[in-house]
Amino acid sequence: MKKVCIVGASGKLGIYMVQHALDRGYAVVGVCRERSVEKLDAFKGRIAVIPGATNDREVIKRAIARCDGVLVVLAPMGVHHYASGTAQAVLDYADPGARIVFSSGWHITRDGQDVYSWKIKVLVKIVGRLARLARMVDLDDQVEACRRVFASDTRWTLVRGSDLEEGESQGLPVWSRHVGDPILKSNITRRVDFALFMVAALANDALVHEAPAIVGCKTPSALAHADLAIG
Ligand SMILES: NC(=O)c1ccc[n+]([C@@H]2O[C@H](COP(=O)([O-])OP(=O)(O)OC[C@H]3O[C@@H](n4cnc5c(N)ncnc54)[C@H](OP(=O)(O)O)[C@@H]3O)[C@@H](O)[C@H]2O)c1
Numbered sequence: 001m002k003k004v005c006i007v008g009a010s011g012k013l014g015i016y017m018v019q020h021a022l023d024r025g026y027a028v029v030g031v032c033r034e035r036s037v038e039k040l041d042a043f044k045g046r047i048a049v050i051p052g053a054t055n056d057r058e059v060i061k062r063a064i065a066r067c068d069g070v071l072v073v074l075a076p077m078g079v080h081h082y083a084s085g086t087a088q089a090v091l092d093y094a095d096p097g098a099r100i101v102f103s104s105g106w107h108i109t110r111d112g113q114d115v116y117s118w119k120i121k122v123l124v125k126i127v128g129r130l131a132r133l134a135r136m137v138d139l140d141d142q143v144e145a146c147r148r149v150f151a152s153d154t155r156w157t158l159v160r161g162s163d164l165e166e167g168e169s170q171g172l173p174v175w176s177r178h179v180g181d182p183i184l185k186s187n188i189t190r191r192v193d194f195a196l197f198m199v200a201a202l203a204n205d206a207l208v209h210e211a212p213a214i215v216g217c218k219t220p221s222a223l224a225h226a227d228l229a230i231g
Pocket residue numbers: 007008009010011012013014032033035036039073074075077078082103104105106160161162163164
């Protein structure tokens with residue numbers, strides 16, 4: 001892995017991913033909205049920044065050209081297919097053979113085998129509906145974006161984050177294939193470690209065509225079921 005593009009570099013997850021990618025010695029290209037470029041000032045001179053909407057196909061085409069890794073924050077913002085537009089542009093224009101790693105939440109299911117707590121169900125149904133009514137967030141479009149990823153024959157991984165918290169890194173999160181698996185019960189991951197998992201996935205071929213649901217490696221459920229950890 002030599003050069004990676006981070007689509008959505010200026011958000012909380014994005015900024016952590018930039019740092020992890022630089023730590024690994026990768027050349028980094030970041031894409032973010034024009035108004036957010038200044039959020040990347042701390043990296044001035046160390047990364048290239050391409051301003052633009054992440055669902056602008058020409059912006060994505062230019063940004064991910066000749067990248068062997070692409071990290072994508074799938075943001076379900078607004079009601080104009082932002083997440084699915086972003087995913088489609090990346091899937092269409094990534095170099096053949098490039099590793100592509102997308103971020104989403106636990107609410108995304110690949111095979112319908114995930115088992116959700118009432119809390120997640122309520123959150124997705126009610127908060128999702130209210131946010132769409134307010135034209136702020138469109139979770140259905142994030143679902144559509146992920147459906148397109150799952151159907152793609154590119155070398156994708158879709159990382160499904162649990163609830164997130166700030167704090168020092170605890171190390172690489174553990175993962176499982178289905179929400180509801182005992183190892184995931186604690187439902188909390190440090191955001192810096194979500195980013196770590198995304199960046200590490202670029203170099204982990206065992207995660208190609210997987211949709212790992214992750215949880216912090218020091219959480220009670222991860223420690224109690226360490227024998228069930230995959231990988
Ligand atoms: N937050 C959680 O608890 C949680 C839990 C599980 C999974 N996730 C996943 O983690 C990822 C990002 O989470 P995060 O906590 O890092 O969120 P974040 O900091 O809010 O970043 C979200 C991204 O959305 C962009 N964005 C915000 N408002 C926008 C708008 N109106 N139009 C277009 N883009 C907009 C941001 O770009 P700007 O910098 O330009 O604003 C940023 O790239 C997502 O894939 C999400 O599904 C989050």
